[in-house]
Each structure stands twice: as structure tokens, then as C-alpha cells.
Amino acid sequence: MFKTTLVLAAFVLSAVCANAQAVTVQENPLEKEILTPVKHHQRLQNRQTSLWQETDNALEKTWADGKKALNKIGLDVGVDVSYLAQRSAPGGKQTAIQGVYYPYLTWDLFKNHTFGAGQLNVNYTFVRYWGTQATYLQGRSLQAVAFNDYAGNQEFFSQLSYTHTLPGDLNWLSVTVGQYPLYNFDGTTYLDNQQTALINFALSQNASSVYPAASLGAYVQAQTKNFTLAAGYQDATNITGEHIEFGDAFSGKYTGFGYAAWTPTFDIGAGQYSVLYYAQPSVEEQPQHANGWSVNVQQNIGKSWALFARANGSTGGISGVKNSYAGGVALLNPFKRNSQDALILGMAYNRLSNSGQGDPAYMRPSETAVELAWVWGIGKLITITPDVQLYPRTALNDKKQFATVVGLRTTVQL
Numbered sequence: 001m002f003k004t005t006l007v008l009a010a011f012v013l014s015a016v017c018a019n020a021q022a023v024t025v026q027e028n029p030l031e032k033e034i035l036t037p038v039k040h041h042q043r044l045q046n047r048q049t050s051l052w053q054e055t056d057n058a059l060e061k062t063w064a065d066g067k068k069a070l071n072k073i074g075l076d077v078g079v080d081v082s083y084l085a086q087r088s089a090p091g092g093k094q095t096a097i098q099g100v101y102y103p104y105l106t107w108d109l110f111k112n113h114t115f116g117a118g119q120l121n122v123n124y125t126f127v128r129y130w131g132t133q134a135t136y137l138q139g140r141s142l143q144a145v146a147f148n149d150y151a152g153n154q155e156f157f158s159q160l161s162y163t164h165t166l167p168g169d170l171n172w173l174s175v176t177v178g179q180y181p182l183y184n185f186d187g188t189t190y191l192d193n194q195q196t197a198l199i200n201f202a203l204s205q206n207a208s209s210v211y212p213a214a215s216l217g218a219y220v221q222a223q224t225k226n227f228t229l230a231a232g233y234q235d236a237t238n239i240t241g242e243h244i245e246f247g248d249a250f251s252g253k254y255t256g257f258g259y260a261a262w263t264p265t266f267d268i269g270a271g272q273y274s275v276l277y278y279a280q281p282s283v284e285e286q287p288q289h290a291n292g293w294s295v296n297v298q299q300n301i302g303k304s305w306a307l308f309a310r311a312n313g314s315t316g317g318i319s320g321v322k323n324s325y326a327g328g329v330a331l332l333n334p335f336k337r338n339s340q341d342a343l344i345l346g347m348a349y350n351r352l353s354n355s356g357q358g359d360p361a362y363m364r365p366s367e368t369a370v371e372l373a374w375v376w377g378i379g380k381l382i383t384i385t386p387d388v389q390l391y392p393r394t395a396l397n398d399k400k401q402f403a404t405v406v407g408l409r410t411t412v413q414l
Helices: 002-013 038-051 058-072 134-141
Strands: 075-089 096-112 116-131 154-165 173-180 215-223 227-235 254-262 269-280 290-301 305-314 321-332 342-352 366-378 382-391 403-413
Touching: 058 075, 075 134, 096 134, 134 403, 215 254
Parallel strands: none
Antiparallel strands: 075 096, 075 403, 096 116, 116 154, 154 173, 173 215, 215 227, 227 254, 254 269, 269 290, 290 305, 305 321, 321 342, 342 366, 366 382, 382 403
């Protein structure tokens, strides 16, 4: 009951609080007012792109008018809802049906030449399965690495933070305090969101990460047109991020991180190039010190193609994956039918950790997954995505056996 209340409270709170990743819609819908992390801003960019596209659908017009009205008073309210059905072979036998709910809201509190600009940011991630969870299918099909980003029921308070951008000539500098996730600094458009892009664990997030899901802390960010630098810390003891934990926030156990990004625009298209480094101390839930790193790259080629890649790793044997190398290509709107359409092909090569995998009786040193997703837009708000994942050989199977995972995802972005 408490968990349900917490989820409802988070959603209601997100209707009166806000998000540190705002956009200005009156003049340029994609112009950033506040210095923001990458991942959530990409979500907001997608909404604003859809918001300003013409539509003949009455419901979509009503949605767009409502969003624009809220934008005029500094609010950006939304929720991403996705449902994913997956089956694995050999041995899966059942269908795992997953729902992911991500409510968020942005409130521009103020912006003036004397005090600068301030925003509050709130978002929450809630995952539930009906029937069998994906982790059970994974155990039967003998994959070492999960075939989606949330293999079991999960919820965490992704963010509740305040960002202050300095005034005048210092408007390139901001400070954020509160609960936030480090994955905001770790990803690109096609390798960091199971709800809209690739689904496999190593293709939708940093598969070797050992930092908290979200935790209390602070960071400083400097951002110009093409460069971003950020550094900060957060409470290392709140690994799950399920609640906002004030009791241990100043216990002396802190995750420290540094981040640098370059976002150039070449003649061929826009690019994203970033690196994240972090140090995670030994805590009760992860009783071993670890360091981790992640390099992310995306380069658009014209309006129709995007290349992307990630390399990441961590020490300490905490994660089931020591190093992961992922990459792929996206063909955007291939039939010029809907701007949300995309054909995405990705591959991940994962070097495994015996201790992180629980010292199984048999395990190959690595596992490779190939995934093909076809994102099919329906209007401005809905996508349907058939998806297939291929494993030349799963790491926990001592037989030379090919494995597959097929899925169908429906996503609504409001």
C-alpha cells in the first residue's frame, strides 16, 4: 500500500513541481533555457518536435493546445507509457508482459537578469509485469545479460531536484541539488531508452554500470553551444533509488563523477560525443569499491541516418558485465510516412564477470546480442515496435545453441 501511495504521490507531485530540463516554446521550441543533462532533455526535445507539427486529428490538436498553454506559464507536463510483450526460445514457454510508466513535469520558476533562472524537476519510473517476469524467461533461455532494461518489477524516484542557472555573463554555469540519476549523463538517443529505441539491456543502458539508480546529491554544470562539463556527487548508499533517503545522505559514502560532452554540427549532420567517469565506494548493498567509465557517440548523417556506439566498463566484479561494447545504425522515416518511424539495428558484445553473475557452474567469457527494431508511428503520440533479438550462443548454455527473443512494444508519449 505504501508503494502504491508513493507512486500516486509522485505523479501528483509532478503536477505541481517541475523539471530541470526546460525548453522555450514561444520563440524556438528547442532552445534550452536551463543547462540540462542529456537524457531527459532528449525526451523533451522529442515532445516539442511533435508539439509543433501540424495535425488534422482532433485529439492530437487538443493535446498540443494544452501543452502549449502550459508552456506559456512555464510548465511542461507529460507521461511516457509503454507496454512490451516478449517471448524467448529455446525454453521460454511463457510471455512476459511489461508496463513502464514515466511521469514528468517541468516548472520554470523564474528567469531574470538579477537572479538568473531556476527550475524544479520531478520524474518517476514505475515498472510492473503481468504474469511471468522477463528475468524468469532469461533464466530458462540461459542468457547472462537481460533482454530488456527492466527484467523485473521495479520503481524508483528518478529525480526531484532544483537547478539554478547564474545570471548575466555567467549564464553558462548552473548548480543542481536534489535527487537525480547519473544515467542522465550516460547515453544517446538510440542507446538509452527502452520505451522508444532498442530494448536489450546492453542496448538501452550502460550494462556495466554500478552507480545508484538515483540518489541525493549535487553537481555543477558548465555549458556552451557545443561543449558541456559537469562534476558532482551523490549519496552512494541509496543504490535502488526507490525512495528519497535523507537519513544516509550525509553518511560520508559518496559517488563522485565527472562528465564531458561535445555536440558539434558538421556539414553531414549533428553529433553527440561524451565521456562519463565515476567512483562508487563500498556500501552495504554493493560491498566493494568500483570505478566505472562510459563513452557515448552518435553522428547523424543527413536527415535519414544516424550512427551510434557506446563503450563502457567497471571494476570490482559487482556488475555481471565487466565491459560492454555496443553500436548500430538507424534509418529514420524510411518511407517518409511518419516522423516517428525508424528502423534500428544494434549489436552488443558483453565481457562477463563470474562473481557479478553469481559464479555459475558454466559460463562463457562473453555474450553477443543482435537486435532489430522497427518503430512504426501512429499519429504524433503512439508508436508500435516489432522487435527481434538474436543470440549466436547464450553464455550460460553449455551447448552450441542459437537463441531468440521476439517482442512487440506499444508506446504512448503524452
